[in-house]
Amino acid sequence: MSNALVADKRPSTLRGARLPKWSPWAIAAGSIAVACGIGAAAGLTSHVQWGLIAAILFLLGTYAIAARVEGRRQAKDRIATSLVWVAFLLAVIPLVSLVWTTVSRGVKVLDVYFLTHSMGVVPDSQPGGGIYHAILGSLEQVGLATVIGAPIGVLTAIYLVEYGRGRLAQAVTFFVDVMTGIPSIVAGLFILSLMLIFKMEPFGFAGSLALAILMMPVVVRSTEEMLKLVPNELREASLALGVPKWRTILKVVLPTSIGGITTGIMLSIARIAGETAPVLLLVFGNRFINANPFEGAQQSLPLYIYQQYANSAGANAAYDRAWAASLTLIAFVMILNLLARGIARWKAPR
Structure with a gap:
């Protein structure tokens, strides 16, 4: 033992x-x-x-x-x-x-003066000037693109998940997949061709249209995945109570997935905020403040960075301004990503 x-x-x-x-x-x-x-x-x-x-x-x-x-x-x-x-x-x-x-x-030139003044008559080779006109242009162009692209993207995703059947849904899915991979310059050339047909001058809203084209497939894909995560039992319970399908989508499906949908929209905004090629073709850039996106050339942060860096040969001032604008753009995208994560946690199903 x-x-x-x-x-x-x-x-x-x-x-x-x-x-x-x-x-x-x-x-x-x-x-x-x-x-x-x-x-x-x-x-x-x-x-x-x-x-x-x-x-x-x-x-x-x-x-x-x-x-x-x-x-x-x-x-x-x-x-x-x-x-x-x-x-x-x-x-x-x-x-x-x-x-x-x-x-x-x-951080060399990033200060309050830099954020609240435009380039105006300041030569690229000289110190001074700022990015206020570029920030204003970016906010207006991205904001208008969001107003256009986000509703269309969400409604398209609702159609594909809730109503889409047959060849039409397959065609919409195919074109969304194609649009997801198109280069940004192609969207800019498409809007530019329309401007040439109607003999229009560069203006901010044209850039917003191109950015909206780039934004829509991202919103469609993210919203589609979020809607698929909603349990079918919730839809069936609402329909069993006699609630119409459109009201079920509005009152049950969308509130359940609103956190993920909002996150997808915020991430798509961060994606288009750094696009340069469409803005270069359609908005053209402006050294002065132009608060009207529907008339005249405008500036944007990505285009400002490109122009300052392109003109920085032998000019440290333009080189420093390009890096300061890059830091501002990175901070803007980072804030959007943090907001997306915060909204996702706030609206996460419990």
Whole structure:
């Protein structure tokens, strides 16, 4: 009896050897050290090359050590996890580098004066001027595009999910898929052809039309997915009470999915806010403040950035203004994304 109790208290030998929790960090540190040595010995001047060598060494080292200690099966699991982390770092590092570069260079001239004044008569080669006219133009153009594109996109998605049957629905789905992948310059050329037919001059609303074309397929796809997530039981319960289908959609389906729909619209706004090609073709740019999008050329932030950078040869002032406008545009898109996440959490079904 005593021998059986002693045998029960012995540690189980069913679990094989395991690497300590700190082993990935140690392998990563060793890989970075070896990669730095290889890069220095080979005369590699690019830190990107050093990073790629470190990533390859990290994957190889993880597999070799895990296979020797834990076996090949566990090593395959660790190499898959390591690939995910390497892919994550490859995506995050350029993003962090982009944001850091934009912030460090954009803060040089970004102040209240820069945000509240236009370029006016200030030459690109001279300091001064601002982006007020570009901010105003972007807000008006993107706002008008949202007023046009968001309702059409939502109504199209409602038709596809709630009513769409047969060849018409298939045709609408096909054209939405095609529009999702068209370059922005194509939308600009389409509106430009109409302007040439009617002999119209560049104006802000023309850019809004092109942006609306780019926005609609994104809204359709995001709204369609949100409507599909609404349980059919809610629709059936409403219809069983004798509520018409249109009222069921208005009072049951849309309120249930309003958070996701709003998030999709906000993300589509962030997507079109940085478009340059349609604005360059249709809005043409303006150094002065033009608050009327239906008459005369206007400015926008992406176009302002392009023009300032294009004219920055030998002019540090234009170069600094381009980076400051880029920082403002990134902040605008970031605020929209944060609003989208906040609305999604606020309106999430409970």
